[in-house]
Amino acid sequence: MYQVRVGVDEVRSQGNAVDLLMCFNQEAFDLHHHELAPDGHIVCDAESVKVTPEFESRSSEVALGGLAQEAGGSRRGKNMVAVGLVCGLLGIDTHKIEQMILKRYAHKGDVGEANIRSLLAGAEHARSVLPAGAHHLAPPKPEETDRVLLSGNQAICLGALHAGLTYYAGYPITPASDILEWLAGRLPRFGGAAIQTEDEIAALASVLGASFAGKKAMTATSGPGLSLMAELVGLAGMAEIPAVIVDAQRSGPSTGMPTKTEQSDLNHALYGGHGEAPRVVMAPTSVEDCFAVIVEAFGAAERFQAPVIMLSDQSLSHRLETVRRPDLSALEVTERLQPNGELNGGYNRYEILPGGVSPMAIPGGRGAYVSTGIEHDEAGNPHYEPELHEAMMDKRFRKFEPLASESRITFTGPGTADVGILGWGSTEGAAIEAAELCLDRGVKVSTCYPRVLGPLPVERLRSWAAGMGRIVVPELNVTGQFARLLRADTGLEVESVTKATGLPFTAQQIADYITDRVRPLDDSGVWESGITGEARVG
């Protein structure tokens, strides 16, 4: 199933309802007809789909294969007929699509031409036979910036390269595998390498080895892989080794629903592993933001010499968005602190300094030391003295203090509002659209999305919350993990609204919760009313 949303203004979410449903088979109709907007229209393959009577007035049956055979000489062009139908109904110029087809089939003789004939037949059929479309696209607005078409995973890869990535290791896992694949094809051009390791443990172990040896290093995985990495996240925190770990969250637990989205690894990212292991947890909110946040993640990893876990999710990983082309000059790249001079007077790798960060020597240069996960003195030698352990624990956590004031937060809406949406990650687009819907219903709503979730910028969240009547925390999980974190860290009273169907929130679902306290139960059109997140999480 592919879903496309188009607009002349910024498209922030997948939308509330389907305006045009194109069904190639019966399953497509059965699964998705209930998502049709009241004025929406269905186009289906006359040869394989039977719509239910109540949808007949809003449906057009087209013999896709027949049209393709007639126009292009092969029934295999039926997908092009469908693309043509969409173009015809929405008033899309087919010129660029024709160019793409020719490029795609450049070495396949006249296959390209045949496909174009199918495309044009579909477009013509839509214009001449189907009911005049109510969904013609508005004319495009002038573009303020250059635009690129990226998936979240591609944005992460490009941002990582900008940040200086030269060592990547990973193990195939949905929905993170294409990060490994994409980087494997590009890193050699940057003097680097991507290694497919035997498991996620080896991936992170080798990332820590490479980072210890002076390279910017990253791995990407999904929930099951992050579980395996937990012990090494602790080592990175203890031995103070920069590392970036991307967790493209998917529906869990266990194998769960690997191709569906969820935001259920927050607790694991924040607390996973034994002891109290320092780490930074970040979350991007859109495809465009994936680029900025991965640069920030490398910045924090190198600056604080610590593991940084970036929580994206399946809905960001694999959706394609046209986004503003990243302005590389505005995305600052950070390098780690290294010792100055010749070090003839000795060198203490873990010297306790006011900011907590100690200069890190790199093998190949002076300053040989042992990087270790055992508790150690400033020189790195094993030591178990109680005072030393406390001083070292304090040092390792103190490093992150600047994030409280410096970490990025995006706000929309007025400083004083009826409701504030305080969320994390990929729900931001739907939340901003929900705020617009609520304004139409007479409710003023603002949004607040911190990029760093661990440690939270507590005071800044509190001062924003002071202007909000109620605070609503939407998240794609069952137990309201972020709401619990907010209650614990900020003391704010927040309402948790959760959804765990494997699909993203729609703006309408969040808006309905805010204005009617109706919370989404699933995507079948049945919504459960009157139960707030408080009741559900106890």
Add this chain to the structure above:
Amino acid sequence: MADELKLKANEFKSDLRPIWCPGCGDFGVLAAAYRAFAELDLDPDRTVIVSGIGCSSRFPGFVTTYGFHGVHGRALPTAMGVKLANPDLDVIAVGGDGDGFAIGGGHFPHAARRNIDVTYVMMNNQTYGLTKGQVSPTSLQDQKSPSTPFGNVEEPMNVLATAIAADCSFVAQGASFRSKELTELIVEGIKQPGFSFIDAFSPCTAFNNTTQEWKEAVHNLPPEHDPGDRAGAFAAALDAPMGIGIYYRRARATLDGRLRAMQEAAEPGSVDELLDGFAVAERTAA
């Protein structure tokens, strides 16, 4: 000459005193390593010793080179990361038999097939010394231990045969109490490009004291043994598992060498140029 060598070997000795028990075989392995490093004239600033967890994994702390004392069983993938980050470094992985073939066993064949240019010295005491004597993957059948009070019901693995089957570039066996040979084996292992595996008998005097019986059981591999003959090496690993010497040796391309060739063949890239490939629309506003 000998004095000069000894002095240089001492320069690899750190100020940290080993925590090992009196008589522990690891002292002998450490001393052989100092001598091997001196003989090879390794630069402590360009040498990294990587270990996992266990008595023998404390090894990096006792050497003046860079060290990485990481997570139990993960020395080999960590060492791979170090080597690939900077192929000019000499990287040596060390650890015990439990670290290497129990918890870390899954990494061994991959280090071998990738042929990472790392020398792996495994101090084999057929027990878990740090946790006080439970059986390990190399413990003998019927061996009594705290975790096998009625005797070990499992059979030991043959690490030499495993290493030869995995096609390690260099497979050797030494012993902590055969210092001269062990030094030579470490030297040869480091000199060998690719993944070198050295199984070093290193008795645990506290929990599985095999010192005497091993001293009696080990023997030099016969002079006619040909390390270039893989089938012969495999047969020797099965038939003469207490041999001292190089069982198998085969030069082949290393992982870092292959990657370096790939990097050299690639057109240098830029993020700007990659972004051009994703361009869909240019700015049209004034």
